[in-house]
Every structure is written in structure tokens, then in C-alpha cells.
Amino acid sequence: MKKLNRKTLRTLHVIGKYGRWTVGIALALFLTWRIYQVLFVQQAFTPDTWLRFALSGLILGGMYALIAIGYTLVYGIMFMINFAHGEVMMIGAFCCYFIFEILRFIPAPIAGNPELVFLNAHPILSILIAFLVGMTVSGFSGYFLEKIAYRPLRHAPRLILLITAIGASIFLQNAAMLLFGPQRKNIVNPEILDRTAGWTIQVAGKPVLISYTGAFSLILSAVLMIGLYLLVQKTKLGRSMRAVAQDQDSAALMGVDVNRVVSQTFIISGILAGAAGVMWGIHMGLVNHITGSLPGIKAFTAAVLGGVGNIPGAMLGGMSLGVIESIGPALLGIDFQLKDVIAFLTLIIVLIIRPSGILGEKLTEEKL
Amino acid sequence: MKKANLISGFTSGLVTGIILVFLFLIGFIETGAGLLSKLFGDPVATNTLPKLGYVVLFLALLAVWSGASTAKKIHPERFSQIISPVLINGAVLGLVTALLALIFGNYVKAGVDVRNYLVAVSPASIKMLMLNMAEPAQAALALLGLMTAATFLGALIYFVWNRRLSVGVKRTVSSKLGTVRQSQLVDLIRRPIARYIALGGAVVLFIFLPRVWGSYWNYVMGTVGIYILLGIGLNIITGWTGQLVIGYVSFFGIGAYTFALLTAPDPHGIMMNFWLALLIAVAVSALVGFLIGLPILNLRGDYLAIVTLGFAEIVRILLKSDLLTAFTGGPRGIRDIGGPTLFGMDINSDVNFIYLIFLMVFLIAFIANRLQRSRTGRGWEAIREDQTVAKATGINTFSSKLLALTLSAAVAGLAGVLFASRNQFTGPEDHILLVSINVICLMIVGGVGNIPGIIIGALALKGLPEILREVSNFRMLAFGALLVMMMLIRPEGFLPARRPNMKNPADQDPQEKAEEGV
Numbered sequence: 001m002k003k004l005n006r007k008t009l010r011t012l013h014v015i016g017k018y019g020r021w022t023v024g025i026a027l028a029l030f031l032t033w034r035i036y037q038v039l040f041v042q043q044a045f046t047p048d049t050w051l052r053f054a055l056s057g058l059i060l061g062g063m064y065a066l067i068a069i070g071y072t073l074v075y076g077i078m079f080m081i082n083f084a085h086g087e088v089m090m091i092g093a094f095c096c097y098f099i100f101e102i103l104r105f106i107p108a109p110i111a112g113n114p115e116l117v118f119l120n121a122h123p124i125l126s127i128l129i130a131f132l133v134g135m136t137v138s139g140f141s142g143y144f145l146e147k148i149a150y151r152p153l154r155h156a157p158r159l160i161l162l163i164t165a166i167g168a169s170i171f172l173q174n175a176a177m178l179l180f181g182p183q184r185k186n187i188v189n190p191e192i193l194d195r196t197a198g199w200t201i202q203v204a205g206k207p208v209l210i211s212y213t214g215a216f217s218l219i220l221s222a223v224l225m226i227g228l229y230l231l232v233q234k235t236k237l238g239r240s241m242r243a244v245a246q247d248q249d250s251a252a253l254m255g256v257d258v259n260r261v262v263s264q265t266f267i268i269s270g271i272l273a274g275a276a277g278v279m280w281g282i283h284m285g286l287v288n289h290i291t292g293s294l295p296g297i298k299a300f301t302a303a304v305l306g307g308v309g310n311i312p313g314a315m316l317g318g319m320s321l322g323v324i325e326s327i328g329p330a331l332l333g334i335d336f337q338l339k340d341v342i343a344f345l346t347l348i349i350v351l352i353i354r355p356s357g358i359l360g361e362k363l364t365e366e367k368l
Numbered sequence: 369m370k371k372a373n374l375i376s377g378f379t380s381g382l383v384t385g386i387i388l389v390f391l392f393l394i395g396f397i398e399t400g401a402g403l404l405s406k407l408f409g410d411p412v413a414t415n416t417l418p419k420l421g422y423v424v425l426f427l428a429l430l431a432v433w434s435g436a437s438t439a440k441k442i443h444p445e446r447f448s449q450i451i452s453p454v455l456i457n458g459a460v461l462g463l464v465t466a467l468l469a470l471i472f473g474n475y476v477k478a479g480v481d482v483r484n485y486l487v488a489v490s491p492a493s494i495k496m497l498m499l500n501m502a503e504p505a506q507a508a509l510a511l512l513g514l515m516t517a518a519t520f521l522g523a524l525i526y527f528v529w530n531r532r533l534s535v536g537v538k539r540t541v542s543s544k545l546g547t548v549r550q551s552q553l554v555d556l557i558r559r560p561i562a563r564y565i566a567l568g569g570a571v572v573l574f575i576f577l578p579r580v581w582g583s584y585w586n587y588v589m590g591t592v593g594i595y596i597l598l599g600i601g602l603n604i605i606t607g608w609t610g611q612l613v614i615g616y617v618s619f620f621g622i623g624a625y626t627f628a629l630l631t632a633p634d635p636h637g638i639m640m641n642f643w644l645a646l647l648i649a650v651a652v653s654a655l656v657g658f659l660i661g662l663p664i665l666n667l668r669g670d671y672l673a674i675v676t677l678g679f680a681e682i683v684r685i686l687l688k689s690d691l692l693t694a695f696t697g698g699p700r701g702i703r704d705i706g707g708p709t710l711f712g713m714d715i716n717s718d719v720n721f722i723y724l725i726f727l728m729v730f731l732i733a734f735i736a737n738r739l740q741r742s743r744t745g746r747g748w749e750a751i752r753e754d755q756t757v758a759k760a761t762g763i764n765t766f767s768s769k770l771l772a773l774t775l776s777a778a779v780a781g782l783a784g785v786l787f788a789s790r791n792q793f794t795g796p797e798d799h800i801l802l803v804s805i806n807v808i809c810l811m812i813v814g815g816v817g818n819i820p821g822i823i824i825g826a827l828a829l830k831g832l833p834e835i836l837r838e839v840s841n842f843r844m845l846a847f848g849a850l851l852v853m854m855m856l857i858r859p860e861g862f863l864p865a866r867r868p869n870m871k872n873p874a875d876q877d878p879q880e881k882a883e884e885g886v
Contacts, residue, residue, distance in 0.1 A: 167851025
């Protein structure tokens with residue numbers, strides 16, 4: 001009886017090992033068939049619609065990428081999933097709301113328009129203030145989060161750190177709800193960044209709107225990502241961050257102040273999440289206490305998709321997740337309600353077929 | 369040294385000040401004063417504010433705590449040492465409070481309603497903060513005085529308590545308690561007969577209590593029981609085998625939905641027998657756990673956590689979506705789920721149901737307990753401690769982990785069945801990610817790897833909030849804060865699991881031996 005049992009288990013092990021490829025190939029065949037159906041047989045959408053989906057996906061992907069970098073940086077250094085990271089992004093979005101609200105009530109009358117307010121008189125300055133405040137406050141939140149909740153647990157098991165992060169996330173979410181109320185708040189943009197305005201291009205005889213807010217978010221996230229990449233690759237801070245990520249103890253022996261580097265990592269990831277939050281506010285226009293939770297989980301998914309601990313991976317993962325999420329339902333011809341299902345299914349499939357993520361290096365079994 | 373003291377006074381004042389501002393902005397000062405008022409046997413009527421005295425008392429208590437904590441940090445020998453730090457502490461705290469009153473007082477005076485932005489700050493609560501005074505400046509001065517004095521008082525209380533009373537009393541009490549604990553109490557508890565008596569007492573209690581304490585308590589304790597089941601189940605894979613599962617709720621949801629679809633009249637009308645449907649639902653959950661584990665479990669690290677997290681979200685969204693509405697009832701959920709029957713009799717009154725839940729808890733706890741001590745269970749614990757070593761000693765880590773995940777999913781399915789059947793309703797909102805986060809938390813709070821710990825954790829996390837209904841708005845906030853604090857102060861949980869002693873007794877220090885009381 002016992003021997004038979006062992007044999008069965010052994011078979012299971014083999015199935016687990018090779019089943020991965022079977023599942024992968026079967027899935028790829030199915031997807032190809034389905035996409036062929038939608039694209040060439042049903043011809044459900046015209047090219048302009050596809051372009052619209054792709055654009056909204058890229059814009060969303062830019063924000064996911066910024067948040068995902070924060071997850072990846074922290075995971076690379078501390079091997080923890082910083083569950084409260086989405087809430088840091090929510091703080092950024094709230095900053096955007098409050099700054100715009102304040103500036104909306106500061107009068108800046110000029111001749112010919114006595115009713116003009118600061119927000120519309122100096123729109124670029126207003127947006128700059130919103131970003132500065134949002135990024136500063138989020139950076140500080142990241143710093144204090146680490147200092148209060150995570151630093152005392154530096155050498156604790158990972159499970160404990162995870163629970164702490166979950167606790168911090170619940171706390172921040174509910175604090176925001178109690179402070180500002182549960183209803184969603186409309187963010188009023190400066191007039192030049194009206195959400196319905198933009199450039200119109202003609203695709204196959206039909207107009208496609210590229211909204212100013214979308215273009216603005218996409219360009220800004222690209223700039224921030226390039227900036228971060230340079231910071232990590234070229235500066236001394238970046239070098240010490242990479243050193244700590246590789247081996248904390250050796251880095252400490254080489255004279256790197258580990259605590260300081262961890263703090264700086266949290267500040268940087270907070271700043272990026274804050275920027276993503278302000279962008280979210282400007283582009284989406286709605287904020288409440290749960291604004292951060294779903295983008296947070298998605299961005300974490302994106303980080304894993306690209307290869308956790310890998311910064312270009314997080315960028316690629318974020319972008320591709322955004323695009324998959326917005327094109328996927330149309331491409332497979334299913335309901336748009338299920339876009340989150342597609343996002344998470346992609347994650348699971350990638351993990352099953354290539355556990356180290358798209359750009360992650362081939363890990364040894366020890367590290368997996 | 370002295371400068372450091374002053375700085376610590378300043379920080380303490382600032383931190384307490386920030387806490388006070390936060391409490392005011394979320395509207396907790398009203399609630400806190402109301403609780404104090406209730407404590408003194410003077411409950412506040414709904415929609416009225418507590419009396420002024422209680423507000424003052426609440427603010428003063430905060431300041432007393434601040435002063436005492438500053439004094440504690442300094443370890444004073446003479447009282448003069450703590451005067452200036454505490455005064456700074458009080459002054460900073462007072463200034464913050466005064467500033468708060470000044471700012472919001474002027475808003476009220478100008479007739480501005482800030483509730484558009486800060487929902488909890490009503491004009492009445494600002495008036496209350498201003499101690500019912502008309503002028504903001506006057507109120508600010510009064511608050512400054514009050515907070516400084518109360519902080520000072522706090523430091524004084526700490527100093528006196530610490531110096532005069534505690535030294536002698538503490539020592540005698542602790543030494544007496546120590547001897548008792550060492551000699552008799554431990555022996556008494558460790559004897560098997562004590563365990564049987566405790567078990568018997570518990571059984572008698574569980575038979576009588578549900579008949580006495582009414583349907584509300586039956587409902588609460590039923591929820592606690594279901595969470596105990598979930599905790600024991602998750603403990604198999606996370607506590608013993610060491611593989612984190614975040615999306616545990618998906619197995620719970622699959623169990624509940626399978627059972628509901630099999631017994632409810634609405635979407636399919638199968639109306640199966642309770643016990644048969646229970647078995648099928650548990651089997652389906654176990655199968656899903658098995659299928660998820662198959663490709664994932666020969667990887668290490670957090671992959672299982674991430675995959676189950678994604679899977680839980682997928683399950684929830686699918687249950688809610690239009691795609692499956694015809695099959696699962698969609699967002700409206702499933703109604704009229706069947707209750708348990710015994711020999712053709714319905715036994716779904718709330719008293720009978722709680723018996724069923726307790727019975728299942730006993731059964732599963734017993735099985736889990738036996739499993740832990742079995743060869744398999746020891747294998748799991750070896751995997752948790754070190755996978756490579758476990759492999760080297762001949763444990764098939766993959767199949768062990770797969771078995772653990774399957775069993776754990778089966779227990780979650782059982783909990784889901786009981787949950788759906790008791791509520792006679794289940795919908796997508798019953799299976800959100802928060803449920804599994806709650807389960808992880810109760811396991812951690814109670815003590816990982818320990819069944820009594822899980823029971824205590826479930827009581828603390830699901831029972832306590834039901835009791836604290838007055839502060840229901842602040843429940844989740846306090847939950848998050850407590851979770852963080854718990855991890856910082858006592859990460860091993862209330863009742864940590866006893867780790868096997870790896871040391872060779874011959875090598876042990878004689879003193880250590882004596883301390884362990886062997």
C-alpha cells in the first residue's frame with residue numbers, strides 16, 4: 001500500500017514538472033484560435049477602436065509601472081511584499097485633489113476676467129505644485145511607514161513583515177475613509193488639462209482622440225522611469241541600493257549604511273507612487289479611500305510579471321499589464337467586466353510557465 | 369544627556385499632538401468621551417455630544433499618558449530631572465491642541481462648514497473641542513493650560529508610582545507569583561487529568577451556553593467557529609508547512625458556492641441532501657487546491673502566495689460577472705440554501721447549527737492535532753524549517769506540500785459549506801480578499817502553528833469587534849493599528865507554539881535546566 005502510494009506521488013511530481021509545458025502549449029493554441037476568430041472571422045472592432053484600447057492601456061500601464069517599481073525596489077532589498085504601497089499611491093491622489101481644491105478657491109483676477117482663479121491663471125505652476133506636494137507627502141509616508149512599522153522587524157521572518165504591511169494598509173485605508181468620507185471625490189483639473197480635450201488623429205477614416213491628460217501622464221511616467229533608471233545605474237545611491245539588494249551583510253561590511261539605504265529606497269518608491277497617484281487623479285478624476293488598493297495589487301502583479309526585483313522588468317511588466325488589460329477582453333471577445341480576470345490569469349500563466357518573470361534571470365532552485 | 373531629555377520631551381509632545389489632531393479629525397474625541405461617559409454610568413443619548421467634563425477628562429488622559437511616557441523614558445532619580453522635559457512636552461502638546469482649536473474655531477466663527485472635505489469635523493464637535501467657549505483664542509489658552517497641567521500631572525503620577533510604591537510591592541508580588549508558577553501551577557496544568565477536566569468543562573459549556581445566550585450570540589459564536597475552522601485549515605499549509613497562501617478565501621468561496629448550487633432551489637434546483645452536498649463541496653475544494661498546487665508547489669518562495677492571491681481575485685470577479693450569472697446567480701448571490709438534516713428532520717435552528725459548527729471544529733481540531741504528530745506532520749514541519757535539509761532526509765517535499773495544500777483547501781471548503789448553510793445565502797461579497805487576510809491575521813495573532821492559539825485569535829479578531837459595536841466606525845482602523853503593534857511587540861502571537869528542544873540535555877547549562885523546570 002505504502003509503495004503504491006509513493007509511486008502515485010512520484011507520478012504527480014512528474015506531471016507537475018511536464019504538465020507546465022502541456023498547459024502552456026494548449027493555452028497558446030487556444031488563444032491563437034480565439035484571437036484569429038475575433039480578428040479575422042468576426043471582425044468585431046475597427047482599427048481606430050483597437051488604437052483607442054492600446055492608448056488607454058499604455059497610459060494605465062505607465063502608472064502601473066511607476067507603482068510596480070516601488071514594489072520591486074522594496075522586494076529586491078527586503079524580500080517583502082509592501083502591501084501598503086497602493087495606499088501610498090492613494091495618498092498622492094488625495095494630495096492632488098486637495099491642492100487643486102485649494103488653488104481653485106484662490107482668486108487671481110486679471111483685467112477682462114475678474115473671476116479667474118489661480119488654478120486656471122497659472123495652470124502649469126498649479127500642476128507642478130500638485131506633483132511636488134504629492135511626491136513629497138508620499139515620499140514622507142514611505143519613509144515613516146518603514147521607520148515605524150518595518151524597521152523594528154528587520155530580521156523578523158517574512159510572514160511577520162507581511163502581516164505588518166497588511167496592517168499598515170488596512171490602517172491607512174480606513175484612516176483615509178474616516179478623514180475624508182467614503183464617497184468618491186471629483187478632481188477638477190485646470191482648464192488646459194480638460195479630460196475630454198486632446199489631439200484628434202484620423203485612423204482609417206475615423207477620429208481617435210489622444211487626450212492631453214493621457215499624453216501628459218504617459219510622457220511624465222516615461223521621464224520618471226528614465227530618471228529612476230539613471231539614478232539606480234549611475235549614482236552612488238543607486239550603487240549602494242544594488243549592493244544591499246545583492247547581499248545585505250556584505251554591503252554592510254563594504255561600508256554601506258544599510259538602514260539608510262533601506263530608508264532611501266522607501267522614500268524613492270514612495271515618491272514614484274505619489275507621482276503615479278497625482279497622475280491617476282489628473283487622468284481618472286476620481287479619488288476615494290480604495291483608489292489605491294486595486295492598482296496596488298495590479299502593480300504588484302506587474303512587478304512579478306516582469307521579474308520581481310528587476311527594475312526594467314517592472315517597467316515592462318507594468319506597461320504590458322496595462323495593455324493586456326485593456327486590449328485583452330476585446331481580443332478574446334469577452335466581457336469588459338473581466339479585464340481584471342485577464343490580468344490575473346496572465347500572471348498565473350506566466351508564473352506557471354516562466355516563474356522568474358519575463359525579464360527575470362534564470363534563478364537557481366535555491367532562490368526560487 | 370540633558371539635551372537628549374529635552375528632545376525626547378519635545379518629540380513625545382509632538383507625537384501625542386499629532387495623534388490628538390488625528391483623533392479629532394476622524395471624530396474619535398466625541399466617541400472616546402462618550403465611552404468614558406458610559407464607563408461612569410452616564411451613557412450619552414444618540415445624536416447628542418457627551419458632557420464637557422468627559423471631553424476634558426479624555427483630553428487630559430491623553431496628556432497624562434504623554435507625560436508619563438516621557439518620564440518613563442528618562443528613568444528619573446530625582447523629580448527635578450524630569451521637570452523641564454515634561455514642561456516642554458506639555459507645552460508642545462498644548463500648543464498643537466491650541467492651534468487646532470484656533471484654526472477650526474475661526475472656521476466655525478466665519479460660518480464655514482469644513483465637512484465637505486473632512487467629514488467628521490462638524491461644527492458641534494469643534495465647539496466641543498473649544499470646551500464650549502465662544503472665542504477661539506480664549507479656548508486655545510484654556511487648552512494650552514489644561515494640556516500642560518495634565519502632562520505634568522502624568523509625569524508626577526509616574527514618578528510617585530515608580531519611586532514610592534512600586535519598588536517594594538513589585539518585587540514581592542513577582543517573586544511570589546514566580547514561585548507559584550514554577551512549582552505547582554505548571555505541574556497541575558501539565559497533568560493529563562487537568563486536560564481532560566478542561567475538555568469536559570468546555571464540552572459541558574458548549575452544550576449549555578447556546579441554549580442560554582440567545583440568537584445574537586449564537587450568530588457571533590458561529591462566525592467565530594467558522595473562522596476557527598479556516599484558521600486551522602490555513603495553519604496546515606502556512607503554519608506547519610511554511611507556504612504562505614494569501615488567497616485562501618478562494619477555497620472557502622468554492623466550497624460555499626458548490627454547496628449552495630447543489631442545495632438551493634434557484635439557479636439549478638438540484639436540492640441535494642445536506643451531507644452529500646457537504647462531501648461533494650469539500651471534495652471540489654480539495655480538488656481545486658490540488659490542481660493549483662500541482663504546477664506551483666515545486667517552486668519556492670512567495671509564488672504560491674501570489675498565485676493564490678490572483679486566483680482569489682479571479683474567483684470573486686467571475687462570481688460577480690455577467691458571464692456566469694445564469695450559472696451562479698451573479699452579483700445577487702444565491703438564496704434559500706439548504707440546511708442540515710438528520711434522518712429526515714431539519715436541524716437548522718440556530719442552537720442546533722451552533723452544535724454542528726462546534727462539532728466540526730472539534731473534529732477538525734482533533735484530526736489536525738493527530739496529523740501534526742504523525743509522520744506527515746513532522747515532515748511538514750521539517751519543510752518549514754529547511755526545505756533542503758528536509759529533502760536530504762528523504763521527505764518528498766513536493767508531494768508533502770501538495771497534500772498539505774489539498775487538506776487545507778478541504779477544510780476551507782468545509783468552513784464555506786457551514787457558512788453558506790447557516791446564512792442560507794451566499795454572494796460574491798462574502799468572498800472578498802479581506803476574509804483571507806482576516807484568517808492570516810487570526811492565525812498570527814494567536815500564534816502560528818498552534819491550535820489553541822488559533823481559537824484565541826479567532827475569538828479576539830471576530831468576537832471582540834462584535835462586542836465593541838459602539839466604536840464600529842473605528843473598528844477596521846483599530847484592527848490595522850493593532851495588527852502592526854502586535855507584530856512589533858509580540859510577533860510570536862498570544863500563545864506561541866512550543867518548539868521542540870533541539871539541545872542535547874547533556875550539554876545544557878545547569879542553570880538553564882533549573883529555569884525550564886525540568
